Amino acid sequence: MKEQPNLRDATYQEEAAIDSNSTSIAGLVRxxxxxxxxxxxxxxxxxxxxxxxxxxxxxxxxxxxxxxxxVLLGGFIMLLLSAVLGLSNVVAPWLAALIVGGVVCVVGMIMVSAGKKKLDPAAFKPERTINSMQKDKEAVKGKVA
Structure with a gap:
């Protein structure tokens, strides 16, 4: 009957071969x-x-x-409508709508600008991978040198 090779012995022999060759440059390269x-x-x-x-x-x-x-849009529209109706008691209704609309547009532009800054492409940079690869690169340079 043919005997099955023992994987543990093969692994040990491979490690022993690596250890014996580890002092030579060729062993390190392999x-x-x-x-x-x-x-x-x-x-x-x-x-x-x-x-x-x-x-x-x-x-x-x-x-x-x-x-x-x-959801916020629905509530905001109601607030704007009430601001226009309240301001129309002081100025003409068309002017009240114009004033409220202008203020809302300015606030909206500020909000869009702030949101744009949060979607910075740097947030998608895989920092851990870059750091790990840098360490690996330094380790390889240290072993070869």
Whole structure:
């Protein structure tokens, strides 16, 4: 009967071979060529996870803001109507509507500008992945040098 190879023994022999070759440059290069593809695969998975997390957070925030905005719009229209009606007791109704509309437009432009600043593309930058890859790069340089 043929004996099955023991994976633990094979792994031990491979580690022993790596240890014996680790002092030579060729051994280090062989080890590096085995580890680099796995490292990049893991880094890409981390980047994908970070980007997915950022997109999901942005999606949830956008839905919440849109829903709240719709409800707020209904109340805001009523407040504007009452401001126009109140101001029309002092000035002509057309002028009251013009004044209220102008003030609302200015406030709206300020709000849009503030919201634009929060959607900065830098928020989508995968910081952890970049830092991790920088550390990996320095570790590889340290091993090769």
């Amino acid at each position: 080890q590096l060529t085995r580890e680099v593809p796995s490292l990049f695969t893991k880094e890409l998975a981390l980047a994908k996870a970070e980007i997915t997390e950022a997109l999901n957070t942005t999606k949830a925030a956008t839905i919440g803001m849109a829903s709240g905005g719709i």
